[in-house]
Amino acid sequence: MAITQILSALSEPTRLAAMQIIWDGGEHCVCELMDRLNATQSRMSRHMGVLKAARLVIDRRDAQWVRYRRNPDLPQSAARIVDAVIAATAVEGKVAA
Amino acid sequence: MAITQILSALSEPTRLAAMQIIWDGGEHCVCELMDRLNATQSRMSRHMGVLKAARLVIDRRDAQWVRYRRNPDLPQSAARIVDAVIAATAVEGKVAA
């Protein structure tokens, strides 16, 4: 079931675009993702919640910010899916934001 | 956009299970998939339509049967996604049918 949940999480354009940003390994607050992806606050927050529920990312409180980053404990088999997806977005050009 | 469509197509358990079967490279009629996946006829037919719309599979009329197989012209970047997904299902055990 976890796999279908991962695929479903990645299948939404804004979430996929967020994963492209987050997959660099760094930390990114919701406000940054909002700005870069042109999303409202509640929309962005909920999308991040979906990615978190799929265990693709983890979050960390840092003062008034919440920093998201890729889940370092993601099983390799799942990480390979994300890698392949990110690579494919690079090939096909851009993903809607 | 094609990538999110592929991910969405793969994110449904019965469709994912169908892809596991079809990814062997052989041809499979709807009736076979129905039987193996415990799906009704209309349900299976529609699911295959979704996979076809995502260009993951192609179909061919053969007498009263329609044979589905993996799309040989699927871009490599997309094929890698499917490969990673199939590999992950093998790791995690089984996918609901």
Next chain:
DNA sequence: TCCGGATATGCGCTTAAGCGCATAAATGGC
């Protein structure tokens, strides 16, 4: 031409996804 098997599709229904809006909750600074 008629029939039976295999597949697709129109229709209506139910449920889930995604959204905006308003509001709550957490935190630092004053």
Next chain:
DNA sequence: GCCATTTATGCGCTTAAGCGCATATCCGGA
């Protein structure tokens, strides 16, 4: 303690997904 900033969440709405049922369509064989 109070306020501004950042993030999460309850609520209601709209739309899309998935399903079963019935029916249409396609095909070979008698």
